[in-house]
Amino acid sequence: MHAAPAQRSSQSATAARVQLPVSGMSCATCVGRVERALSALPGVTASVNLASNHADVSFDPARVGVTAIVEAVRDAGYEVPHETLELAIAGMTCASCAGRVENALRGVPGVLRASVNLATERASVEGFAGALQIASLVAAVDRAGYGAEPLTGDVESERALAQAEARRARRQLLLLLTAAVLSLPLMLPMFGVMLPGWLALLLATPVQFGFGARFYLAAWRALRARTSNMDLLVALGTSTAYFYSVYLLLVAPGAHGYFEASALVITLVLAGKWLEARAKRSTTAALRALMTLRPQHARVLRGDAEIELPIAAVALGDVVVVRPGEKLPVDGIVRRGHSDVDESLISGESMPVAKSVGERVTGGALNGGGLLHIETTAVGAESTLARIIALVEHAQAGKAPVQRAVDRVAAV
Incomplete structure (x- = not known):
C-alpha cells in the first residue's frame, strides 16, 4: 500500500x-x-x-x-551552447598527477573535454553551459587527492594567487636551504671524515620526517586513490634507506648506514621542486604583465557629467574620457580631441602614434598629452587586450604532441 x-x-x-x-x-x-x-x-x-x-x-x-x-x-532541432571554465590545481607533482586530475574532471557529468597543464598548474574544462558546476569540478579534483580553485579572471583574484605563490616559493626555498644544511654534513664520510651513527641519525631524522613529510602526505593520497606517483616512490625509497640504517645502528653499531642516501635524495628532490616552481612562475609572468595593462575603471560621459564606472559596466557606444597620462580602458574610435598614444603593447613600436578624430585606439595603450573622448567599440572578452590574454592562456594550457605522449606513458 x-x-x-x-x-x-x-x-x-x-x-x-x-x-x-x-x-x-x-x-x-x-x-x-x-x-x-x-x-x-x-x-x-x-x-x-x-x-x-x-x-x-x-x-x-x-x-x-x-x-x-x-x-x-x-x-529536437535546437542547441545547447558550450562553456569553458578554468581551475587552479594544487598538489600535482608529475605527469601522472595531471593525468589523474584530467580523468577525474572528465568523469563529472556535463564535461566534454578536460586538459590539465602541469607547468602552469591549471585545468581547462569544456562542457555544456548550465551543466558545468564549479562545486562538482572542485569535489572531483578533491576526491582524486588534489586541490582546486576556480579562476575568475579578476585582477584581485589573480593578484591574490600571485601573492600566495610568492609566499609558497619563499617557504620552499627556506625548507630547501635548511634541509641542505642538515644533509651536507652526512657527505663527510665520502671525504674520509666519519660521523658517529647517533649524529647521522639526528641529522637525517628531521630531513626524513620533517622536510620529507610532503612526500608521505602525497603518497597517502595516491594510495587512497588506488594509484601511484613519484611521491610514493620517493617515500618508499628513502624510508627503506632510513629504517635499514636505524636497524644497523641498533644491531651493528659499527656498520655503515645509509642515512646520507635518504636525506640527500629528499634534499635533491626538494631542490628540483623549487626549480620547477621557479620555472612555473616565469611561464605566467607574461600573462600577469598583460593583465596589469588592463584598467579596472573608466570615466564615462553621461550628458555633461563624467561618471567613473567599473570596466565591466561600460557598454558599447559609451563615450569614455581619457585624460593625459592615463591608460585607455576600452577599444574605440576617437570622437573628440587628439593626442599621441603609446601602443607598444600591440605593435612593439616605442614611438607614440598620433591619434585624432575618427581613428581607432586600443584599450591598454597609454595616452600622451591630450584629452580624448573615445566611443567604445569593444568591451570585455571582445577587446584586443582580452583576446591577446586569451591566446596566451590557451597557449599555456595546450600540450605539445610529445607532452601528450609522455602523459599517456606516465599514466600506465
Whole structure:
C-alpha cells in the first residue's frame, strides 16, 4: 500500500537539476517541442522558458545523464551552447598527477573535454553551459587527492594567487636551504671524515620526517586513490634507506648506514621542486604583465557629467574620457580631441602614434598629452587586450604532441 509513495520519495531525494540555455527557440511551438523531447526521457521532467531561453530540467542521474538530455534537445532541432571554465590545481607533482586530475574532471557529468597543464598548474574544462558546476569540478579534483580553485579572471583574484605563490616559493626555498644544511654534513664520510651513527641519525631524522613529510602526505593520497606517483616512490625509497640504517645502528653499531642516501635524495628532490616552481612562475609572468595593462575603471560621459564606472559596466557606444597620462580602458574610435598614444603593447613600436578624430585606439595603450573622448567599440572578452590574454592562456594550457605522449606513458 505504501510502497509507491516510498519509491517516489526515494527518487525525488536522488533527483538532480540543471538549467540549460537553449538556442534557436523563437515561439511557443519551439518551447513545446523541447519540453516533449525532454519529457520523453526516463525520469525527466522539464520546464522551458522562452523569455530566458532556458530549460529547467529535473532528472534521475541513475536513469539518464546530462549528455542524453543535451542530445534530446539537439534531436529536437535546437542547441545547447558550450562553456569553458578554468581551475587552479594544487598538489600535482608529475605527469601522472595531471593525468589523474584530467580523468577525474572528465568523469563529472556535463564535461566534454578536460586538459590539465602541469607547468602552469591549471585545468581547462569544456562542457555544456548550465551543466558545468564549479562545486562538482572542485569535489572531483578533491576526491582524486588534489586541490582546486576556480579562476575568475579578476585582477584581485589573480593578484591574490600571485601573492600566495610568492609566499609558497619563499617557504620552499627556506625548507630547501635548511634541509641542505642538515644533509651536507652526512657527505663527510665520502671525504674520509666519519660521523658517529647517533649524529647521522639526528641529522637525517628531521630531513626524513620533517622536510620529507610532503612526500608521505602525497603518497597517502595516491594510495587512497588506488594509484601511484613519484611521491610514493620517493617515500618508499628513502624510508627503506632510513629504517635499514636505524636497524644497523641498533644491531651493528659499527656498520655503515645509509642515512646520507635518504636525506640527500629528499634534499635533491626538494631542490628540483623549487626549480620547477621557479620555472612555473616565469611561464605566467607574461600573462600577469598583460593583465596589469588592463584598467579596472573608466570615466564615462553621461550628458555633461563624467561618471567613473567599473570596466565591466561600460557598454558599447559609451563615450569614455581619457585624460593625459592615463591608460585607455576600452577599444574605440576617437570622437573628440587628439593626442599621441603609446601602443607598444600591440605593435612593439616605442614611438607614440598620433591619434585624432575618427581613428581607432586600443584599450591598454597609454595616452600622451591630450584629452580624448573615445566611443567604445569593444568591451570585455571582445577587446584586443582580452583576446591577446586569451591566446596566451590557451597557449599555456595546450600540450605539445610529445607532452601528450609522455602523459599517456606516465599514466600506465
